[in-house]
Amino acid sequence: MLSRRIIPCLDVRDGKVVKGVRFRDHVVMGEIVDLALRYRDEGADELVFYDITASPEGRTVDRGWVERVARVIDIPFCVAGGIRSVDEARAVLHAGADKISVNSPALERPALIDELAGAFGVQCVVVGVDSLRDSDGEWRVRQYTGDPSRTQALPRRTLDWVVEAQKRGAGEIVLNCMGSDGVRQGYDLDQLAVVRAICQVPLIASGGAGAAEHFRDAFTEADVDGALAASVFHSGAIAIPDLKQSLAGWGVAVRI
């Protein structure tokens, strides 16, 4: 039985872990390696590091901390942030990351997904999708969300992009539901369920976790493979061991 994954997300800015609300107003939460070790000890199944300003600033992720994390961490981790070529991806993977996640650069040039899958296999390639519902009721993708002044709404429909990303070689999709991000009112179950129906690779929910029940609902109602959260873990509002006990009690397969 494959377990459902609990994934703390660490947004990295200037070598520190930060957290904002609705992708804005970042405050420093702590040191990268300290937080990575804390979550490993608490039973996190995987970690995701987003270098949130790399893409808007037109640079790739800083590999120094990737290597520091890889040396001490014995659970898988994924790195995202301005990776726009096979060479940049190779450097991050060789520094010790297990997977790389691409978002804005894949929207700029979708063939990047094909190139990464061809070079490293689909199992290394995660596509992050930032999605928001427009006034016409349609979910569409956003680009450069790490910097609110540069964030762009694209005409591309979220569902179309998820289908295309899989065809091109995405081995996993992380769906960031921006409308629910940071406000702790629960994952966007409607959107996740619609994306789940067209997603044959692992799907990770992101944005909105505020209580253990929200994780349960994402797993049982939207059938996602993993659930990602940041602020509730950083603040201590939800402790991962308690969360996993609750999920196990509700019949969700978790690694304890």
Next chain:
Amino acid sequence: MSVVLVDAGGTNIGSVRYALQRLGVDAALTSDASAIRAADKVILPGVGAAGPGMARLRELGLVDLIRSLTQPVLGVCLGMQLLCERSEEGDTPCLGVVPATVRRFDEQPGLRVPHMGWNRLRPRRAHPLLAGVGEDDWAYFVHSYAVPTGDYALATTDYGGEFACVIQRGNFHGMQFHPERSAQVGARLLKNFLEL
């Protein structure tokens, strides 16, 4: 004790090396035949596809060398698959030290491929490699192709059916999951290998 990691271009080599360092072993990364032959333990890591993996071993002139090794050898993830006779991935002839054909996961409703995440290990045969590992232990998997179960299977995992997740034939061993990313269970398995 000398441990070498065969540098066949896989991207997880660094992670495996760090995992060994956490166990107090400094493994050399090499593609040099005499260094591999002289080592006490040989680890063949690898993430990627079977075709390029075998092409790289051929290019380095390591195919016959690896087949002829007599010390304990461990293949991790793709490295385990390369120990088999062939892989359906690109219809690739492999090293042929374990009598099995690597197959893609069957298409089944709700079965997501790649198989990605933590799954349970089911020990099938007592072996020092599995010392201290039980039915409730989890390991981290990321793969789209798998080795069918057989008498070489020391442990199996269920994902749309049973497949071999730890194999052994003579001095050759394999782990489909990533011990370097499987927390204490993974560290225990690596330690067991080092003590074979």
